[in-house]
Amino acid sequence: MSRSRPRLGLACVLVLSGTLLAVPSAAAGAPAVASTDYTVDVDATDTGPTIDDNMYGVFYEDINRAADGGLYAELVQNRSFEYDPADNAAYTGMTAWAPTAPDGARGTAAVVDDAGRLNERNRRYLRLNLPAGGGGYGVINAGYNSGIRVERQRDYDFSVWARTDATAGTPLTVRITDPAGTALATPLRITLRGDGWTKYTGRFRATGSSTTGRLAVTGAGGGSVGLDMVSLFPRDTFKGRPNGMRRDLAEKIAALRPGFLRFPGGCLVNTGSHYGYTAPNWERQRSYQWKDTVGPVEERATNANFWGYNQSYGIGYYEYFQFAEDIGAMALPVVPAMVTGCGQNRATDDPELLRRHIQDTLDLIEFANGPASSQWGSLRARMGHPEPFGLTHLGVGNEENLPDAFFERFRQFRTAIEAAHPEITVVSNSGPDDAGGTFDRLWELNRAAGVEMVDEHYYNSPEWFLQNNERYDAYDRAGPKVFLGEYASQDNRFYNALTEAAYMTGLERNADIVKLASYAPLLANEDYVQWRPDMIWFNNHASWGSASYEVQKLFMTNVGDEVVPSRASGTPTTTVPITGAIGLSTWATSAAYDDVTVTSADGTTLLRDDFSAGASNWTHSSGRGSWSIVDGSYVQSDAAAEDTMVTAGDPGWRDYDLRVTATKRSGQEGFLVAFGVQGTGNHYWWNLGGWGNTTSAVEKATGGAKQQMISKPGTIETGRAYDLRVQVRGRQVTLFLDGQEWGSFTDDKVAEPFRQVVTRDRATGELVLKVVNAQAAEARTRIDLGTQIRVSSTAQVTTLQGGPDDVNTASFTPIQPRTSRLTGVRNTFSHTFPAYSVTFIRIGATERTTP
Structure with missing residues (x-):
């Protein structure tokens, strides 16, 4: 996604600026109008394009606090005291921390960067100078959003790297409390010994519940204590993984049954594009480097996030690959091409830097696929996964605005990868928009070079999605395939989801061209939003799917194996001039x-x-x-x-x-x-x-x-x-x-509100009729399946229906699927599709045999 793209507001109205539209229709919230008659004719015995099992997937980028404070289950914010004003002007090393002295004792707390650090990548730590005597002094962490979520009778794992110069040792007390100091669990008592860094661990069983919890760490007895990597994890992570994922968010992603997981960005890949590729700031503020994100978490670098905050790399490449495997998705990492994207216009002219990034990419493939005896495969094995992850696709670059400079470097990546790993599909891209000079030039270059797959991105108005259902009908069937890596209609209302659903019927109809597709972005913390719309929303204690999530889930869990040719009548149109x-x-x-x-x-x-x-x-x-x-x-x-x-x-x-x-x-x-x-x-x-x-x-x-x-x-x-x-x-x-x-x-494209596609589910023998009615009128439809099949008299119907302005929230989710049974199904039958609805009808069908 392009950082320079303006933030956009509500988008639910069709009749504006003389729009050419299909009628009857109505502005969002307008009363329903009379039914419109349609026909859908299905060639039920014919076969269209095969739909790949992994056509629909998810794109994960650490935007909107999607990682720290989000999918990454760590509950402590700024656990390693690495926040810095260079990353965000509001940050200090003590961000999210505050001194605490439950007994009124006096001490000092300071974040330091000296030779006593934990390691070279984890440079800063907290030094506590403790008061002599019995009083405790330390720090308290406020977590994310309003605090730390704690659930009664749940277990939480605490860990800290620490050292002390007190020869007799230092007693450390760790508490989980509410903001008033009331205990939410029995305190942990730990004794620190020695001036070398040592990891200490403990476990809490919560005795109370809170969404505004705090974690307090205090020491006593005098002397100086160093603390780093202060961590609190729920034991109940997704699939019980240590250093794992927040369960409710991961389960919502898994429920989509995604065919692939694209990561880590997006514009996050181009972090260097925001801060520059020049030597003075390269070491701290650089493009996303996968090698910084693997190995023990306490030895991973932290980095400035493209979206304006600090990222811990607690979720790194190992965790991405593991998560993809856990949800049954194909991993699709994206590496920087050393040409800026996302609204920037620079390219590195350092051949050694480019060479290093190409080698890093080859090393990444070895990390994913190499044997446990190889250099990087052995690291994967030590991290807990001796068997290869089975990487097959890898993207190079993201939304580059300098097409020729990008493609010159892309060629070098592609040549090196294909020489060493011919099994890897190297994915190129077409810039940040659906059209324009950059788009046209990159497609020209990709076609001429015989690139296998091109990543397209666009965020457009609802009207655009209704107007461009046939976008891929005219693509060259012999040219590169399309990976629609990022797309969304520019709001989170049900009307936006309806227009996305209408567009997805065109993606499926062109499944021989559009091989992969993912809505974006995936996650948004409601208190840290850099971009909207988003598919899944959350805070520190709840998560909910947007209307677009429900549409994506319906399509992703009812894909089918092949397209069945079909035709639908259109909505009557009217042409009005551009006025204003x-x-x-x-x-x-x-x-x-x-x-x-x-x-x-x-x-x-x-x-x-x-x-x-x-x-x-x-x-x-x-x-x-x-x-x-x-x-x-x-x-x-x-x-x-x-x-x-x-x-x-x-x-x-x-x-x-x-x-x-x-x-x-x-x-x-x-x-x-x-x-x-x-x-x-x-x-x-x-x-x-x-x-x-x-x-x-x-x-x-x-x-x-x-x-x-x-x-x-x-x-x-x-x-x-x-x-x-x-x-x-x-x-x-x-x-x-x-x-x-x-x-x-x-401006003469028709915003057609009635769209459909039919697919065949070979496992069940069902035809899946998918109909979108994105208008205020009911769609009274005659459905003709032909005479060459036998059909079941009843069918399963799943419907999403609501008002065009409906928005799912934490407390109210009006857009939810409803399942029913449809009776009276015949080879030719009629069905009325409700106004503002997405309907999937699964019809049992077998081909008639000739006597």
Whole structure:
């Protein structure tokens, strides 16, 4: 996922900015309308593409605190005192810790980095100077979210690396309490002996329950104590693994029955892209390095996370491979290509650094697949897995914005991997979007080089998913296969999940092209959100699946083995012109606008503004940025503000020409000129010099969610006045830059709300009819299975149904599957699919034999 992509809001409305849509339909929350009639014709004895067992999987990235404080079951935050303001300005070595003295004793606590450290990768530790006498002094940890979750009668494993300079030893007391100090378990008593680092362990049986628990460690008797790797783990991890996964989250992932697990990112792979590949910061703030994440946890490095926090690497490559095996998924790791992605634009020019990363990748394959007698296979064996993990696929790179630089380095990775490990499928990628110059160039390079599989990523509006069901119909069947590694509709409401479900019918229909697909992101801690939407949400004591989770689970557990050809009638359509007011905006840039004119197609002037009389025609609709008249121009002067839209004109305007002079004054990008404005989050805009001043594109926003209509590489110069003209005619838009046609598009795709696909489950002999009805109207449907099969008279029906605005939360999950039996099934029968629903009907079917 691209870090530079703007955060987006609600997305549930179809009829905006003159959208071409299938009708009847309604905005989110509107009352239902009359039924619409459809037909579904199934060639029940014919066979379409085979669906691979691992087609649907999950993509795990440590975003939204998905690892520490999430899937990783460790309950102590900042257990090794390595938090640092270099990782997050709010951090110190004592983040999540506070001094404590239950008896009022006095001492000192300080995080130090000296020659007495635990090891070279775990550099910092806590030094306690203890008071003489009987009073205890130490520190207390607040965990994640509101505290540490403790459940009565559950066991918890404590461990700490410690040392003491007290010759008689130091008594250490470890307590689990609530915030008021009330005990939630019988305290542990440990005696530290010796000035060498030693691991001490103990176990609690909780006597009380709390979601705001604390872990306190205190010492007494004078002298100095060193503490590091202070850990508290629930004994009840997923499958009982030590250093394992939080059970409820892991079980929700396992319940999807994923065919593969992609990890560790995503943009996390490109950590170096955020901090740079230069030598001064390479050792601390570098791209994700798998070798930092294996071996004993106390010897693993910590690192700055791309998403703005510190990561412990408690979940490392061994744990990823083990988790994939535990949930029956194919492991699919992704390694950095040494070219930045996720909104950055740099590539390493250090051949030795590139060579080392290629060798590291070969070593990773040996770690996964090598015999226990090999160098890296022996490490895997020592960690507890003598048998190889059986790695078959590996991705190189993620969302690179420099296609030629990426592919030059990708070739070197691929050549080395295929020479040493021809059994490995090396996966390339196509950049951060579904279209545009980077996408086109990378696909050109991938096709020419005969790459086996290409990873596509996109996060688009619900409308886009309804409009692009046929996206993969036209892909070259002889070209590279598609790994749809990241996709989602830009919100977590049921309507978004419905449009994703509609799109997934097209993925299955094209299972010969789309070999792997995973929604993203997988996890989000509700108190630490860097990105939304997300599939599974959680806090420190509860977890719940989003509406998209329920859709994904329904598809992933009812895939089938092969596509059965089928056809459905469409929804009647209506065409309306693009209508709306105009707007001016900026993104992390200061810009000046002047000489705005809007003229209708017949030459009538609708608006003329040279700002000589002020800016009374304009409404500062976004409230962001600082707009004022400066030297006769309308200037947005805040070079840090994003999405600063001001608007003018009539939402009913149609068939007009917008002309404006725009000048970049300072900042990271160019300028944004909007048209077809129907209100906040509903417009088109020409984004010139976007994406770090690398690309210009027209984006369409519907309910705040965006999709690209046309895109080209391009930069905007500071201080230069640009003459911009936008011509709107019906649904055709033509754009002119300095008098020359820059590009054009016709927004004429239909947002079809009724989609279906049929697959065959060979094990059960059933046809699985999957129907999505993403509209306010019921879909009264005649289903024709042909005459060449015998069908069971009853069928199992699983339905997801709700209001388009419904959102699953910790306390209320309205989107849940309901199972029923359908009677009266025949070779031809009728069924009404509810408004706003996903329905799977499993029909027993056998082919008729000729006498």
